[in-house]
Amino acid sequence: MNPLPALAALPKDAGCPAADGIARAAACALRLELETYPKPGLVSHVDPGSHSDMDAGTFRASTQAITPFFRGLAIAGAEGAPMPVLRRIGLDAEAAMRAATGGVNTHRGAIFGLGLLCAAAGALPRPAAGALGGLVRARYGAAILAGPVLLHAPGARARRRHGVGGAPAEAAAGFPSLYRIGLPALRRARQARPGDEEAARVEACLALIAHVEDTNLLHRGGQDGFVFAREQAARFVAAGGVAQPDWRARAKALHSAFVARNLSPGGAADLLAMTLFVDGIEAAP
Numbered sequence: 001m002n003p004l005p006a007l008a009a010l011p012k013d014a015g016c017p018a019a020d021g022i023a024r025a026a027a028c029a030l031r032l033e034l035e036t037y038p039k040p041g042l043v044s045h046v047d048p049g050s051h052s053d054m055d056a057g058t059f060r061a062s063t064q065a066i067t068p069f070f071r072g073l074a075i076a077g078a079e080g081a082p083m084p085v086l087r088r089i090g091l092d093a094e095a096a097m098r099a100a101t102g103g104v105n106t107h108r109g110a111i112f113g114l115g116l117l118c119a120a121a122g123a124l125p126r127p128a129a130g131a132l133g134g135l136v137r138a139r140y141g142a143a144i145l146a147g148p149v150l151l152h153a154p155g156a157r158a159r160r161r162h163g164v165g166g167a168p169a170e171a172a173a174g175f176p177s178l179y180r181i182g183l184p185a186l187r188r189a190r191q192a193r194p195g196d197e198e199a200a201r202v203e204a205c206l207a208l209i210a211h212v213e214d215t216n217l218l219h220r221g222g223q224d225g226f227v228f229a230r231e232q233a234a235r236f237v238a239a240g241g242v243a244q245p246d247w248r249a250r251a252k253a254l255h256s257a258f259v260a261r262n263l264s265p266g267g268a269a270d271l272l273a274m275t276l277f278v279d280g281i282e283a284a285p
Ligand SMILES: CC(C)(COP(=O)(O)OP(=O)(O)OC[C@H]1O[C@@H](n2cnc3c(N)ncnc32)[C@H](O[C@H]2O[C@H](COP(=O)(O)OP(=O)(O)OP(=O)(O)O)[C@@H](O)[C@H]2O)[C@@H]1O)[C@@H](O)C(=O)NCCC(=O)NCCS
Pocket: 073, 086, 087, 088, 089, 090, 091, 104, 105, 106, 107, 108, 109, 110, 111, 112, 113, 115, 116, 149, 150, 153, 154, 155, 156, 157, 159, 165, 166, 167, 168, 170, 212, 213, 214, 215, 216, 220, 264, 265, 266, 267, 268, 270, 271
């Protein structure tokens, strides 16, 4: 491993003995997100969904490449580092991702959102329910909103064109979609299907698609694709979600409908991974 400049500048464990565990938890959340099927339009261990430039192997390589940066972000968070320091580490992680995937954008949103949550986890050794998102909002929210806009990022274009907040607004507000939608759906589905963790992840994913202002849906499908995806996902959840005996067939049909329209809710996929990370690290409410 050849750490990029911002990582190399960090002391070995710099007052954050939990940093390795935090990075492992982040990597585990990304692997569980990948190993969830059916997720409409998204890449999984079963198929590449709506994507022709990436598959499960690309995501595994990307996860391995970016994991050391989650450790760096946890250490930076423990030291109270300001947003420009986190941003530097995040940009280096994006470079490592591109090197590992041949230039494909697998985890840009996850590096950003999960990275901020790792920084919060570094600062809060035993976080209470809601504490990680609360710390991101309080410590970094204003800087996120005032931060540089990457003019040519597809998400930035979709945000300008459609007037939605996207990834920066979600993070600056302390990840309300994760706490109000993702986590409750995950826990509700565990009650409905005890022991079936994949079903719980599918429920959380569909609930997030129905709710999130996902700039990937807007970028690939325009307003029509965005509305279609959210309505179909909301219908799945309202019909009982994974509590339905035929939930898997319904979710597979939805997956096919998204692939036929080239839709891929990458923002919801990132928020699923963040939901799993927070579920494993924060105390239960
Ligand atoms: C602030 C940044 C996040 C930049 O954000 P911006 O919106 O300006 O631009 P994008 O980088 O295009 O979008 C951000 C990614 O965030 C995910 N996302 C989308 N909507 C939401 C949402 N409502 N809430 C949370 N997250 C959201 C999404 O990422 C996932 O999808 C990507 C793959 O999708 P794909 O369809 O393949 O799209 P592309 O490859 O882009 O195009 P085509 O294939 O169609 O050609 C994948 O990345 C997923 O993770 C959005 O893509 C941030 O990037 C930034 O400023 N970074 C600098 C570093 C930093 O500050 N770090 C902070 C500390 S770590």
